[in-house]
Amino acid sequence: MYTETATMGSITPLRASERAYRQLRGEILDGVLAPGTGLLEVEQAERIGVSRTPLREAVARLIADGLVAGRTGRGFEVTEISVDSIGELYELRQALELQAVRLAAERRDPQAFLVLREQFLTAPELLLHGDSGVRRYYTLIEEFEEAIDAAVVNPFLVGALRSVRTHLARIRRLARKNSLRLRQAAAEHLLIIDAIIAGDPSLAAHAAHVHLHMSLTSVLRAIEEDALARGDRIAPSETVYPQISQSS
Amino acid sequence: MYTETATMGSITPLRASERAYRQLRGEILDGVLAPGTGLLEVEQAERIGVSRTPLREAVARLIADGLVAGRTGRGFEVTEISVDSIGELYELRQALELQAVRLAAERRDPQAFLVLREQFLTAPELLLHGDSGVRRYYTLIEEFEEAIDAAVVNPFLVGALRSVRTHLARIRRLARKNSLRLRQAAAEHLLIIDAIIAGDPSLAAHAAHVHLHMSLTSVLRAIEEDALARGDRIAPSETVYPQISQSS
DNA sequence: GTTGCGGTTTCTGTATACACAAGACTGATC
DNA sequence: GATCAGTCTTGTGTATACAGAAACCGCAAC
Structure with missing residues (x-):
């Protein structure tokens, strides 16, 4: 929805925020990041290999998707499935x-x-x-x-x-x-x-x-x-x- | 959903990103920002009085809401209502x-x-x-x-x-x-x-x-x-x- | 033993600086 | 006069630095 790569298959280097979003989303859907897992910005940014700014954008989208919830004080966490x-x-x-x-x-x-x-x-x-x-x-x-x-x-x-x-x-x-x-x-x-x-x-x-x-x-x-x-x-x-x- | 101010009525200074989001959203819903209006990050950030980082977060939420669409090259625009x-x-x-x-x-x-x-x-x-x-x-x-x-x-x-x-x-x-x-x-x-x-x-x-x-x-x-x-x-x-x- | 307070640490929220890419404009050539 | 190319401007994408706030830890007092 953001980057149109209709012509060819992801030759575009892909923005860092998009990479972070896809990786996190994939990991949440695959259960690699289990529900309830607490995530920290710096920690995740390092792991994925992007800086905090694009990571925050990715997390914002995940929150909008309902896959992640902002925690009051510290970081964010993968939402539970009851x-x-x-x-x-x-x-x-x-x-x-x-x-x-x-x-x-x-x-x-x-x-x-x-x-x-x-x-x-x-x-x-x-x-x-x-x-x-x-x-x-x-x-x-x-x-x-x-x-x-x-x-x-x-x-x-x-x-x-x-x-x-x-x-x-x-x-x-x-x-x-x-x-x-x-x-x-x-x-x-x-x-x-x-x-x-x-x-x-x-x-x-x-x-x-x-x-x-x-x-x-x-x-x-x-x-x-x-x-x-x-x-x-x-x-x-x-x-x-x-x-x-x-x-x- | 983001900032819980249940106890008292918005005494909290409110984050800049939240202010930008509410203002832009309100202006779009009230028609101040007409459908089709092209918006530029720097321009809007200046107008609202926040820096580009929280503005971008606000715009990301507006895109998720479907009120705003990213333009291919330049900036973003208020979605049309047909x-x-x-x-x-x-x-x-x-x-x-x-x-x-x-x-x-x-x-x-x-x-x-x-x-x-x-x-x-x-x-x-x-x-x-x-x-x-x-x-x-x-x-x-x-x-x-x-x-x-x-x-x-x-x-x-x-x-x-x-x-x-x-x-x-x-x-x-x-x-x-x-x-x-x-x-x-x-x-x-x-x-x-x-x-x-x-x-x-x-x-x-x-x-x-x-x-x-x-x-x-x-x-x-x-x-x-x-x-x-x-x-x-x-x-x-x-x-x-x-x-x-x-x-x- | 428990509870409260203060210092310290760490993390978020924001601003800003830099790099790269996409248009626009201008000049030159056909 | 028109078209093309090169440069220049402008705006986004990203990194990073700084400030403020919230949680943790330890110490002390009850």
Whole structure:
């Protein structure tokens, strides 16, 4: 959004602030910088190899993204992800994605989604091919999201969606999905795509609603199982939807 | 969100970057800095009375808000508001506000909305009292929005709503509403409030949908009338929804 | 043992200086 | 007279220096 390098692939030396932003953002999304980690300006500036000025600009952008929060006195810290915040994020996600697929169904270029449809049909087979298949599947999801963005046109809505996807990327790391769930998800996506091709906004929205419900349920269950496997004590009454204290 | 001055009213000297941000933001929202205005760092830093470093931080936040866009070569500029972008903003607004009132109806504290209800009942009377009445009415709207935010709880959703409201503030300036429309709007708000009090999410969402539709129609008509009054040539076929070229 | 106060240290917030790049202007040549 | 090239101006991107403030540590008193 800042530096247009559309013509050629990042031949531009890239500004220091942009480098710092991308590196920090990447490290936060990959979990290298764990939630709650306290960061100091000088320390990070040295590590990344830029001076404090561009680093501060990068941090300002991360704060705007909601990936980092300014601490009162000392430095800044990577924001926490609580189970509550996952539910909250999905409430926003639902509002945005239902609207997005609705508009996409009204305005779509059928051709683009017909191509996507073919690819999603091969997903179950794809997911039998181990880790590389899973990666290929995730690129497919990205192409799907890009097709939606292109069909929706609306920059405000697309911007809000991008923000949500940033946080989703962090959550995905928390609960790596099993391949059974991924096959289900592919089928759910196929339904949404069919509705969009058919130009049926209402069906597209309802299919997306179903998908998001399944997705949230799966994520929460995976997190819960991870917690149990690590031996965290969870009271029996809370096993279905464990309530963890909320930051923010 | 940055500086907590909850205890006392802005006794804190306030950081230079924060001052620059608030001043620029205020001037953009009030239209003092018109859309399309080109801004230069040195020039603005001098005018506001801060050095370039905090000014750049302020501009970075404004860019994140979508109020300002970086120009390729020279400086930055206040973003344009096209008629298309108003429609697009309302598409996002609809997604967010319908979800918000839905959740508010589920989670609300009835007491807060009963108080609001009483106040909104007096709105038609209030709006007979000229300009001060109109200002009082707008504070009422703000209280309504705050009550929704409090009832929704969800920080992600509330954050997205705040962003939308920022852009709405600019649009309101473009098309100052007549008092007839404001009385209608008050009645529409009352319906939403009643639905929330009744704990009926679906009714609340539908009432909000109606309100937004009326609001958008009114805004577009007001802008069109302004354009005609200024003598702008609009082709007859475009009178209902004039299509103006889109920035962003 | 705990609590309060003061000194010290470290970190942020801001200003400023410097380097590099992109336009603009001027002069020369065709 | 027009066009191109070189220089010059101007503005951003970055580094760094300085000042003020907040946290930490130690000491002392209760």
